[in-house]
Amino acid sequence: CSVESRAQIHEIAHMVKAAGATILRGGAFKPRTSPYSFQGMGEPGLQLLREAADATGLLMVTEVVSPMEVPLVAQYADILQLGTRNMQNYSLLHAVGEAHKPVLLKRGMSSTIEELLMAAEYILSHGNYRVMVCERGIRTFETYTRNTLDINAVPALKQLTHLPVIVDPSHATGKRELVDAASRAAIAAGADGLIIEVHNHPERALSDGAQSLTGEQFAAMVKRLARVAEAVDRRLAVGEPVVA
Numbered sequence: 423c424s425v426e427s428r429a430q431i432h433e434i435a436h437m438v439k440a441a442g443a444t445i446l447r448g449g450a451f452k453p454r455t456s457p458y459s460f461q462g463m464g465e466p467g468l469q470l471l472r473e474a475a476d477a478t479g480l481l482m483v484t485e486v487v488s489p490m491e492v493p494l495v496a497q498y499a500d501i502l503q504l505g506t507r508n509m510q511n512y513s514l515l516h517a518v519g520e521a522h523k524p525v526l527l528k529r530g531m532s533s534t535i536e537e538l539l540m541a542a543e544y545i546l547s548h549g550n551y552r553v554m555v556c557e558r559g560i561r562t563f564e565t566y567t568r569n570t571l572d573i574n575a576v577p578a579l580k581q582l583t584h585l586p587v588i589v590d591p592s593h594a595t596g597k598r599e600l601v602d603a604a605s606r607a608a609i610a611a612g613a614d615g616l617i618i619e620v621h622n623h624p625e626r627a628l629s630d631g632a633q634s635l636t637g638e639q640f641a642a643m644v645k646r647l648a649r650v651a652e653a654v655d656r657r658l659a660v661g662e663p664v665v666a
C-alpha cells in the first residue's frame with residue numbers, strides 16, 4: 423500500500439518480481455481518510471519506489487493527489503495513479519491529461535460506470551490516450567467487506583470501452599483471505615490486470631495490513647490465477663516486460 427522504508431520496498435519488489443509481477447505499485451502521497459493516519463513519505467518515497475523498480479526491472483505506478491504535484495510524480499513514475507477519492511477532481515484529470523505518462527484511473531467509490539468513463543474521457547480530451555480504468559470496489563450497504571467488488575463492471579467496461587480494465591481486489595474486499603477468490607473472479611470476468619497489495623510483514627504495515635498478502639500468498643495466488651486464465655482461453659503475462 424505505502425512505501426515505508428528502503429528495506430521494505432526493496433524486499434517487496436523482489437518478492438513480487440520473483441512471483442511474476444510486471445509493475446510495482448506503492449504510495450508515496452497517500453490520501454487517507456483520517457488526517458492522523460500515515461500520509462506517506464512524499465518525494466523520498468518516490469525515489470525509493472524508482473530505485474526498487476529499477477533494481478528489479480519492474481515498471482512503477484504511484485498515486486498523484488494534486489495537480490501541482492503531477493510534474494514531480496511524473497519525473498519518477500512510469501504510470502500515474504488517480505485514486506478513488508479523486509476520480510472527479512477535474513483539475514487533476516486535466517493535469518494528468520497533459521502529462522506524458524499513462525494513467526491508472528480508479529473508480530470513485532460511489533461513482534457509476536458512466537461517471538468513470540466520463541472521468542477517463544476528461545483525460546483523453548486533454549490529449550493523453552494512455553488510460554487504464556480500475557474497478558476497486560464500491561460503497562454498498564454491506565459492511566463485512568471494506569467495499570463491494572462490482573464484478574459486473576468488468577464485462578460492462580470491456581463492452582463499453584477499448585481502455586484496459588484493471589481490478590483491485592485488495593481495496594475491494596479489505597480482507598486478505600478474500601483477495602484470492604476475488605482475483606480469480608476478476609480474471610474470469612475479463613480483467614486485463616490486477617493490482618494486489620503485498621507486504622513483507624502485513625501485521626506491521628503502516629496502512630492496509632489486513633488486506634495485504636504475504637509474498638508466499640501472492641506467489642501461490644499467481645500460480646492459481648494462471649490456471650483460471652487458461653480455463654477462459656486467456657493467458658497471464660507473468661514476468662513479461664511491459665512497455666509504458
Ligand code: PEP
Binds near residue numbers: 507590
Ligand atoms: C491505492 O490503490 O493506493 C488506493 C489508495 O486505493 P483507492 O484510491 O482505490 O482507495
Ligand code: MN
Binds near residue numbers: 629630
Ligand atoms: Mn491501500
